[in-house]
Amino acid sequence: MADWTDQLPEAARAYIAGRKPDEVECIVPDLGGVARGKAMPAAKFAKQTQFYLPDSIFLQTITGDWAERPGGAFTEPDMVLTPDFSTAIAAPWTADVTIQVIHDAYDQKGAPVSVSPRNVLKRILGLYRAQGWTPVVAPEMEFYLVARNTDPAKPIVPPIGRSGRPAAGKQAYSMSAVDEYGKVIDDIYDFAEAMGLEIDGILQEGGAGQIEINLNHGDPVMLADEIFYFKRMIREAALRHDCFATFMAKPIEGEPGSAMHMHHSVVDAATGSNIFSGPEGEETPQFQHFIAGMQKYLPAVIALLAPYVNSYRRYVPDFAAPINLEWGRDNRTTGIRVPIADAASRRVENRLAGMDCNPYLGFAASLACGYLGLMEQLSPRAEYKGDAYLAEDELPFTLGDALDLFEECKPIQEVLGADFCGVYEAVKRMEYKEFLQVISPWEREHLLLNV
Template structure:
């Protein structure tokens, strides 16, 4: 909202935040935004000061910072770090139940000093894509799945990551997908995740054990893309805090443990016709529409250009391994988990397309924006997909880049994608990722020392 309601701002917050504070004195407000990596950045301030402050400022350079803390130059633009204006989106007010005092978090909107949305801010990138759908009379709906690992504390980066110690006194075992006893091994962490989520007004559709040692999948119910991205942003923070309470880490790395499956952020997509309220992917008699196929066609054509967003780090590409439950192609099929694009079994009204390409290490705002952008271009340009794949798609030709440098090459020349996401965002994102990749190339790995030091 543009005007700050001053001392009465607490009347504008969601019911779950009001319930959390009932009978208590609010101590602190965390004013946060997500940077390109999805890290929460911002300022914390006493609640009394927040009530008196209509907005605050952060330099726009926070979107030029790499995961290692370096700063990327923005092309020919001078590095002047002008301030952005941040205003609270009170609908995002949520408890921070892991803190020692009574604290709430508020996600903020980001504009420049002329009131224009900052194009490099991930939340604004997603809003821009959603607005393109809205202008066509469409309402995009997403349902994300989150995969992550609970791992033993790892304070020495030179040592491999290990599964956590379970309540049985043994380390979590792999190859136990859907096992309830495996989930029970780290039940106290799961209990805190549920408790934190309830305090924060976040709804979990289900939690299950995935195939890796200590790997968990959490499903969220379908809804508005911006709201769901806000929730994933919050969930990643609360899950990390829940793990720390029990002497372990939660990691959203795409591939944290050698020889174990990677962690994905599968995205289920459907589109509603605003005029009729009906799913755009099915007709009145329940048959699939041309729009359903065009959405798939857009994803097949444009997903290679946004892999640099869906798989944003060098580690991300370690997840794309044949027969490790990760897609390595852009085929589509019905109820076929070997394809990168899967059409799940559902009632006609729930017809949807599951993008299985994105890793859990991607920024949720950017991951959803990139996936939606591909489908949007398919709808607008009426792109036909390849024929449905009915066999084992692991045997089909690889359809996605195999490393970050190749993915960046495709992203940096994808003009149609740039126009959807915003050219300024595309330029800055490419510069940040190139700098990160250059930093990685300076690191000599244990594999190189073991096999090359004395043998070549």
């Protein structure tokens, strides 16, 4: 029998470097992007080709409860999980030699599990592939390093830097600000190298302790896998230095939120050319259709791009988060931005998604909007050339409103899949209901004795 490590990517084999692997973590991303699965001795992993988990992991809320499957009984049938060895990657923060492997989820008849986020993204890519197109994405990840917070009743605050002072806000692009928590950054670089993850750049963002990591462009599933791995790795790097890394959309009052900006282009699979650019480098009708699809359908997928009640705290004026559906060239105040680029690299940037979204579902939702625009040959509104922060608010204000738009949009339901949409809505409505039962400090402070 061939050694299973022969199937590993080069970076994972280099990490093992002739050592005997101790453990394999067999994982599946759930609706929230949480790693679910099981760890097993590497010797046992070598002897099996699949393992089983109940499909109820996709019905689990972020609080650990389970939603009811729409139209079906809660029977928890087993899924068949098979390793995708192309995703095998080191877990360099562990004490032993550990490899992580993302598994694909199938039902017992061999069909892809429709509610698996990774399969939802693959479904969208299949729609593009049927038209002879290949989508390309490039994500930007924003997150905060914060002081350890073990009491949820207390506010989240910035970490103490090497100067002994709390991390300062309003220091975007400052190298000194990044140096304040340089040891965490060093571990992120070291871990990324051991994992074979390529970082395009790291910079200080506008919030206190807020960092942005840019990734190179590529295949949407591969990039979603990388973000999934990056989130876990960054949390581990922070814990080594007595702080937390958080990907909440709005963790600190008075500070900007954290976004996951997504750059999109579409390549003709036969020629390899960018369909957004014509023979002379001009913008094509397809470029306009893609933008128009985003303008029309993004409100219906905000529930996926902003999946928690906290997500909507990011959508406030004057906090560096667009709350409009305008588009513009090199205009960061618009929700849909066209960055400066040559014809081959012409792309559309979706600036609405929060870093708290599941990367598989974020890419799937955003690409679904562009796909519908292409298929319906929609035309966008005129380019917005001013300060779009002054434009009309066009996004839902709460998770409940976002879910209503999601439920009502039949084209989005069709391209994402009715089964997935029903399960996603059930999970998110349960989370929203749980939130509404919590009495906040603001309510106690201002209403207890005044109303």
